[in-house]
Amino acid sequence: MRTRTLVHVAALSAVGAMALSACSNSTSGGGLSGSASSGGGGGTTYTVAFEGPLSGDNAQLGINEVNGVQLAIDQANAKGDLGFTAKLLKADDGGDASKAPAAAAQVLQDATVMGVVGPSFSGASKAVGNIYGAAGLTIVNPSASNGTLQTLGFKTWHRVVPNDYAEGPAVADWMAKKFKKVFIVNHLSDYGAGVAGAVEKELKAKGVTVQTAGVDAKTTDYGAISQTVKQSGADAMFYGGYDAQGALFAKALTAVGFTGARVAGNGVKSSVFTAGAGAAGNGWYFSCGCQDATVAPSAKDFTAAYTKAFNTPPSTYSPEAFDATNIVLDAIKAAKAAGKVDRAAVNDQVNKTDYAGITAQIKFGPNGDLPAGTGTVNLYTQKNGKIVSLGDVSKAS
Amino acid sequence: MTDFMNYLVLGLTRGSMYALIALGYTLVYGVLQLINFAHSEVFMSGAFGSYLVIGMFVHDGQHLAWWQVSLVMILGLLSGALVGAGVAWALERVAYRPLRQRGAPKLAFLISAIGMSFFLSQLAGKLFNRLSQNQFPSYFDQNKAVLHILGAAVSRIQLIVIVTALLMMFSLDRLVSGTKLGRSIRGVAEDAPTAALMGIDIDKTISRTFIIGGALGGAAGFLFGTTFVFSNIMGFIPGVKAFAAAVLGGIGNIRGAMIGGLLLGVVENIVPTAPWDGSGGWIGLQWTDVVAFVVLILVLVFRPTGILGERLGRAA
Numbered sequence A: 001m002r003t004r005t006l007v008h009v010a011a012l013s014a015v016g017a018m019a020l021s022a023c024s025n026s027t028s029g030g031g032l033s034g035s036a037s038s039g040g041g042g043g044t045t046y047t048v049a050f051e052g053p054l055s056g057d058n059a060q061l062g063i064n065e066v067n068g069v070q071l072a073i074d075q076a077n078a079k080g081d082l083g084f085t086a087k088l089l090k091a092d093d094g095g096d097a098s099k100a101p102a103a104a105a106q107v108l109q110d111a112t113v114m115g116v117v118g119p120s121f122s123g124a125s126k127a128v129g130n131i132y133g134a135a136g137l138t139i140v141n142p143s144a145s146n147g148t149l150q151t152l153g154f155k156t157w158h159r160v161v162p163n164d165y166a167e168g169p170a171v172a173d174w175m176a177k178k179f180k181k182v183f184i185v186n187h188l189s190d191y192g193a194g195v196a197g198a199v200e201k202e203l204k205a206k207g208v209t210v211q212t213a214g215v216d217a218k219t220t221d222y223g224a225i226s227q228t229v230k231q232s233g234a235d236a237m238f239y240g241g242y243d244a245q246g247a248l249f250a251k252a253l254t255a256v257g258f259t260g261a262r263v264a265g266n267g268v269k270s271s272v273f274t275a276g277a278g279a280a281g282n283g284w285y286f287s288c289g290c291q292d293a294t295v296a297p298s299a300k301d302f303t304a305a306y307t308k309a310f311n312t313p314p315s316t317y318s319p320e321a322f323d324a325t326n327i328v329l330d331a332i333k334a335a336k337a338a339g340k341v342d343r344a345a346v347n348d349q350v351n352k353t354d355y356a357g358i359t360a361q362i363k364f365g366p367n368g369d370l371p372a373g374t375g376t377v378n379l380y381t382q383k384n385g386k387i388v389s390l391g392d393v394s395k396a397s
Numbered sequence B: 001m002t003d004f005m006n007y008l009v010l011g012l013t014r015g016s017m018y019a020l021i022a023l024g025y026t027l028v029y030g031v032l033q034l035i036n037f038a039h040s041e042v043f044m045s046g047a048f049g050s051y052l053v054i055g056m057f058v059h060d061g062q063h064l065a066w067w068q069v070s071l072v073m074i075l076g077l078l079s080g081a082l083v084g085a086g087v088a089w090a091l092e093r094v095a096y097r098p099l100r101q102r103g104a105p106k107l108a109f110l111i112s113a114i115g116m117s118f119f120l121s122q123l124a125g126k127l128f129n130r131l132s133q134n135q136f137p138s139y140f141d142q143n144k145a146v147l148h149i150l151g152a153a154v155s156r157i158q159l160i161v162i163v164t165a166l167l168m169m170f171s172l173d174r175l176v177s178g179t180k181l182g183r184s185i186r187g188v189a190e191d192a193p194t195a196a197l198m199g200i201d202i203d204k205t206i207s208r209t210f211i212i213g214g215a216l217g218g219a220a221g222f223l224f225g226t227t228f229v230f231s232n233i234m235g236f237i238p239g240v241k242a243f244a245a246a247v248l249g250g251i252g253n254i255r256g257a258m259i260g261g262l263l264l265g266v267v268e269n270i271v272p273t274a275p276w277d278g279s280g281g282w283i284g285l286q287w288t289d290v291v292a293f294v295v296l297i298l299v300l301v302f303r304p305t306g307i308l309g310e311r312l313g314r315a316a
Helices: A002-033 A059-079 A098-108 A120-137 A166-176 A190-205 A223-232 A243-256 A271-281 A297-310 A318-337 A342-352 B002-032 B039-054 B064-101 B107-128 B154-178 B181-189 B192-196 B202-227 B236-249 B254-270 B285-302
Strands: A046-050 A085-092 A114-115 A138-141 A157-159 A181-187 A211-215 A236-240 A259-265 A283-289 A353-355 A360-364 A380-382 A386-392 B143-149 B152-155
Touching: A002 A297, A046 A059, A046 A120, A046 A318, A059 A085, A059 A271, A059 A297, A059 A318, A085 A098, A085 A360, A098 A120, A098 B181, A114 A318, A114 A342, A120 A138, A120 B192, A138 A318, A138 A342, A138 A380, A166 A190, A166 A236, A166 A259, A166 A283, A181 A190, A181 A223, A190 A211, A190 A236, A211 A223, A211 B285, A223 A243, A223 B002, A223 B285, A236 A243, A236 B192, A243 A259, A243 A271, A271 A380, A271 A386, A297 A342, A318 A342, A318 A353, B002 B039, B002 B064, B002 B152, B002 B154, B002 B181, B002 B202, B002 B254, B039 B107, B039 B202, B039 B236, B064 B107, B064 B154, B064 B202, B143 B154, B152 B154, B154 B181, B154 B202, B154 B254, B181 B192, B181 B202, B192 B202, B236 B254, B236 B285, B254 B285
Parallel strands: A046 A085, A046 A114, A114 A138, A138 A157, A181 A211, A181 A236, A236 A259, A259 A283
Antiparallel strands: A283 A380, A353 A360, A380 A386, B143 B152
């Protein structure tokens, strides 16, 4: 009797789980996938997929990006010279490497998808790079900055931002000018470990005393680590991690009375951090291989259109996602002009990209990354609850 | 020594909150032999509820006199406790009582609990927001040190959390061991059919047990939200930890939950950071959860019923 009950329960919960996952698929997929496509040129429809966190703790970053993608698609459709109708497919991976393969499967099911913008996060990118690669579907990544992704043999990998091996040393050089002892806190994620490692290496090379510690990526308790940072006597702290957790850490550091400087990578620079950390976030520095769309002159039109469409100014990685989408759209257009639109042809066209984007002049090296020396790493700081740009980190004082 | 004390204070603050939440698990387990996995959401709703109430009286950046701060704190605790108690009461009515009346197997309760946990957490996300860090208005300087123990600074908020938690635990202990309601709770826990024969209304007692556990959990939600941040998914990790704390102390044992909670908080902060010299520690903070659960396993290996033992129906 007992085993029978167990079997019933197991069967029931299995059915329930399937029903649930079916629900979530249909809401994040079909239901929301269509943009308000106006204009439309020609009968065929090609889809640009976005994969990133649209729910959960890190959803803000995904929303920043998907809005950029949406805007690029809407503008292209409205302009009417595409020769096809562009559509957006949103795949939500929650920013989680374990959910990314399911999101990728959802993308690959749709035969009209010709390119992926995303995944937003490095861990998720690592998990699905080969899945997209095997399907020949081009990836144009707007934000996953881990420094090893380009070395993993992903066949269709492209990325429009400098990776952490470019960003980390740049901010470390700046820190080496100002600080004698740096405590590096590594949030144990692919992104966090990557950027923390890059910063550590460069700081040591410059003769700065470095101490490191790791914290679990999901913890909410930053009291003990803050206490440790304070006791170490470091005059600066570098945090390799993401915004939501960074805000908790910022509050805890203030609570224990740490007086040194706080520096973090691109993962922390967002409105989630400023809102969460409040006053405790003031004075934090952020490095980012991204453009501040509210000040960069090339992005003015973009900022205006974005603000109009979404009632909020563009935030971290919105411009990058906008550029990445335009690269995919241009590649589809070029493939169409060359006579054949399929995933392989689009990927070939993306490889040949030379695109004047609002963030930079974008070309891809053989490994899919921006060639060395292109792309600027900027320094930002939080002032009175707002993130302001301090310009190129190599020139910042 | 100073450094050690700093970590100890951090651990006690954390541990007090674990203990308050753990009491909810242990009380319900006592009367129903059921792990109420939705209790973490009772804790969460306490945070949201008290936020709504407090938000009517104070706003961010306001400076209040000490007695006003105390009033707001008491209001927050009461409203958090009230909301927590209400949610726990409704939870029992909706998710457990119908099952109990139909004599459903134990597993059905468990699934019902998990279902309610998802439901409440998503409901809060729908009703309020899904941001990961909502904050209470800041109406006093929480981090100002008010007390130095062996060189370690104890901040206002830490003192408030520890003292209120201890007070609530003491009152609960008195309530369970000294009042009529406490006696009926113990009676139901020890032997429900016999208790019913003695004239105890079992349904009412179970309902009230949920209310007491919910009130403690809701108040803990307020304290947690004030100290850290709150969100619709804030309950999960503290919930798992508090459940572990309840098992550590001996599930069903009220004093056990208190000791288990405090101990778990202290272990989490002290063990990974030893030798407390700012070097990051021999073990390192990334191992915090591993340390906590290794301690749990070690205790259970040598004392399978927890530190104080699984003693249903007795105060200690």
